[in-house]
């Protein structure tokens with residue numbers, strides 16, 4: 032039975048914290064890319080051209096039905112054989128952005144569809160332009176609907192970052208693996224990884240729920 | 256479309272004219288070569304069985320739906336079409352945007368903007384579409400909220416208003432655009448019985464004191480009879496019969512009208 036060693040814990044703490052920074056950076060940047068990619072993919076399914084809509088729709092379906100890890104390996108190990116060479120970080124950001132972008136595009140789509148048809152008709156009856164209809168009426172109502180899904184994927188991306196260890200991104204899991212290999216102690220590094228994920232995920236999820244309630248209140252919903 | 260030629264509507268002619276208007280969804284013809292003129296300051300009620308095309312008449316006039324054939328004229332010029340050479344072609348979005356504000360619509364489900372207060376709901380379009388300053392738009396909105404008896408609730412969001420109150424705000428919102436014709440589609444159908452009266456009172460005053468041109472689809476025969484200059488009975492996308500309320504309700508000529516009136520009056 033292995034004993035927990037506090038001195039070892041504190042010894043590896045700086046490296047673990049540095050790795051935590053990388054994990055947060057990967058999740059944050061990956062999420063920002065996914066948010067934008069999701070928007071593009073959602074709009075790509077609502078163009079006037081039916082062909083484009085179907086192609087984007089199929090691409091989204093394809094990405095959604097293959098595992099993130101496979102996509103990651105494909106971009107990092109296979110793509111170079113076709114002349115597309117990306118660093119581990121770039122591969123990671125591209126894959127996370129695309130993979131979760133497809134999920135976010137579905138969140139946006141659902142949110143837009145959640146705005147009642149009557150709202151569009153009222154805008155047209157009041158002779159609003161399409162741009163103004165989106166900006167002032169549709170998006171403000173779609174946003175609270177999208178918020179829970181968007182929050183879930185923020186936490187979701189964060190929790191998927193350990194996969195990036197497999198291609199050598201120096202995030203938490205990768206650092207814990209390295210420490211284990213160097214010191215033959217695994218208890219502290221992996222326990223710390225789990226603990227760090229917990230103390231970041233939980234407050235984030237709570238904060239998101241508060242944000243949802245605040246946004247809903249600001250929109251005049253008194254029943255929440 | 257090349258069979259259509261612009262019809263001149265003389266000055267003082269009808270404010271709204273449906274000329275042989277046909278609207279279909281796939282194989283289903285909802286409006287069947289409809290002809291209907293609405294005069295300035297006229298109050299016209301549309302009654303008829305479910306599915307006869309009553310809502311569709313209002314929706315195509317509001318340009319929420321396009322028509323398949325015929326032309327709708329508003330205020331002396333074509334609305335659904337625009338001049339091209341000696342004939343007409345379907346109106347572009349820009350052409351419609353320059354004219355749509357002449358028409359206002361109140362919906363069965365109110366369709367207020369839930370994230371805006373009653374006042375904001377009424378201020379938005381006059382500012383953005385008509386180009387009024389905020390002060391001008393607010394003055395106008397407050398006058399109208401007063402007219403519909405909602406000035407005290409001007410800062411409330413729709414979720415804090417009863418159905419009847421929401422519908423009165425929706426009427427004020429449509430009026431704020433100063434439309435030449437107001438379309439009302441079963442505006443009391445979604446309301447609890449006890450608040451129907453307050454909405455009907457607002458419509459009454461718009462009719463008697465402000466002599467607004469209105470087209471009203473309604474199932475409330477008593478109200479239609481009391482307030483209308485003319486009642487149109489719709490059947491299968493056509494006007495089967497029309498006349499003054501007295502003519503239509505007391506002395507209907509068409510079998511369909513008789514059956515319909517029997518059915519609804521018996522139900523009450």
Ligand SMILES: Nc1ncnc2c1ncn2[C@@H]1O[C@H](COP(=O)(O)OP(=O)(O)OP(=O)(O)O)[C@@H](O)[C@H]1O
Pocket residue numbers: 280283285303304305306307308309310311312
């Ligand atoms: N978007 C649509 N697609 C297909 N059919 C439609 C559509 N909108 C309306 N219809 C059909 O057109 C017909 C006329 O509809 P409309 O709403 O004008 O009837 P209505 O007279 O207002 O009836 P109600 O009294 O029930 O409101 C109906 O048969 C309806 O099912």
Ligand SMILES: [Mg+2]
Pocket residue numbers: 309310311441
């Ligand atoms: Mg209807």
